[in-house]
Amino acid sequence: MTDLRYPIGKFRWDGAMTDARREECVSRIAAAPGLLRAAVSGLDDRQLDTPYRPGGWTLRQVVHHVPDSHLNAYCRFKLAITENEPTIKPYDETAWAELPDVKAVPISTSLTLLDAVHERWVAILRGMKPSDFERFLVHPESGRQTLDQVLALYAWHGPHHIAHITSLRQRNGW
């Protein structure tokens, strides 16, 4: 039986990275804004206010969450490149998803926000040497990790949330 929370499976990190896999991760990150935009195309307000699973975020919350998450990721890469093993600041994604911008701001704004953040983020990623991906950041809860691991996480994170949307649309025949 499928766990609706993980339509493409949980993120797993096996510690292995190659140039080809890095390139594929960057490509996935580059493609995510367009795929998210296509995934929500044509949805009306009632559909956007539907939870992607019972008890889960609404599609609207999912859309606004993705740029919140990825602008934090963008900052974490820049921090880890410009500082020595910085301890980054996590945020409470559950609480952020309840803040008033989620209802007040149209999703088109967050789609555009994601486009723009990814464009700058991908420029950073493409400017990094292989050794830069071996730099560390420290997450107060999940610990010390390489940028390779963070890269793989976010290459998974976009498709993960996009699949929340596309799988609900499929189940509901939208």
Next chain:
Amino acid sequence: MTDLRYPIGKFRWDGAMTDARREECVSRIAAAPGLLRAAVSGLDDRQLDTPYRPGGWTLRQVVHHVPDSHLNAYCRFKLAITENEPTIKPYDETAWAELPDVKAVPISTSLTLLDAVHERWVAILRGMKPSDFERFLVHPESGRQTLDQVLALYAWHGPHHIAHITSLRQRNGW
């Protein structure tokens, strides 16, 4: 042998339209900006300056052409809804693809332009009654046609150009 000019086939209009097919056409138009954005993600300048087929437009020209075409289409719908069988003004797409904005402006601007034009266009399409799609416009060369036909044409046109890009990427292993 495949004709590289028509990766998804030529547009054909059989004159038949139903509510369901209309809805599908609108959905395709709504999805096109995200799919175009995903189709070009991660391409560098050299790749963008590659023709999608020998003698054809470069990918860069394709990307800038799509919003030029669709903002004209958006206007044609508005004209046909607010006037009685207006004669629309065609444009020389070959000449427009050689104008200097194509080289001077980054493709991200045209992707954003397409997002925004489609958002207003789709709002128009979703606000139309079935009888509105039976209204006519007159194209000086191809003649009098219903908005149903124009709708079907543009539901094909986005995926047509997107396939120019994705099929080249596949052939070149990009």
Next chain:
Amino acid sequence: MTDLRYPIGKFRWDGAMTDARREECVSRIAAAPGLLRAAVSGLDDRQLDTPYRPGGWTLRQVVHHVPDSHLNAYCRFKLAITENEPTIKPYDETAWAELPDVKAVPISTSLTLLDAVHERWVAILRGMKPSDFERFLVHPESGRQTLDQVLALYAWHGPHHIAHITSLRQRNGW
């Protein structure tokens, strides 16, 4: 007594154009999207639904009108550069301002649309030689006119509508 319809005065064309005046017109066109965005910043829905003068368009209609007008202008320049004295297709701006996209689409989308159209339009304008501005288009009602005249018209048109908004804000203390 001020005519609220013309806060910066009516457009006047005296037929004179110089390189410096052309440059100033292009600069005004380039600056308009930012100034429109600043002019509406912080307005709420009730304010946006207020007519800029008794019996006039609401601020929301004004904002959506500007990109509709300017994407037509952008096309007219491209037509006149690529064809010999083309007859352009006017549109019924009064009817367009009543179409459903005006209510359905957030103004942020039209502000972004304006940014993107102007970026391509300004690239065209900056790529034109002085002699290109002496090319003609034919407006079915107002007749044959040079691109210099059209340029001057649109250099006035953005500030004209921006002043509708800023003058109402000033009168209402918003």
Next chain:
Amino acid sequence: MTDLRYPIGKFRWDGAMTDARREECVSRIAAAPGLLRAAVSGLDDRQLDTPYRPGGWTLRQVVHHVPDSHLNAYCRFKLAITENEPTIKPYDETAWAELPDVKAVPISTSLTLLDAVHERWVAILRGMKPSDFERFLVHPESGRQTLDQVLALYAWHGPHHIAHITSLRQRNGW
């Protein structure tokens, strides 16, 4: 003699805040993206690569810096609203201004990024009660401060950088 680094003066915080002053700060933040866009309109690459003062950032660096700074500010507000006196993570703005996205990404992307971040940030600010502005965050270097102080800082920060650009344009007759 004017200090070119501080064209509108240094930021000063006197600890006093009123509802009216808060409202004015939010309005300044809301207006900043449009004013920045207008401030750089029509600049060419050579002009963008000119330092705003001898030894200072280029205009291009200034433009890319503003959204980097403000997306951090946006996060700090959300952190301080959802956590109890969080210690935020500063970033090295000097080092970030040298990262490769600054040269690789067109300024139009960062202008659009700023539009979108401000739209969500302003929605947060408008959703805050007066008591929310009395919440604290802790900056590792500058210490514990209220959101009122952070608000005033960023209401100054946008115009501060915009004035770097407009004052150079004025001095250079651009």
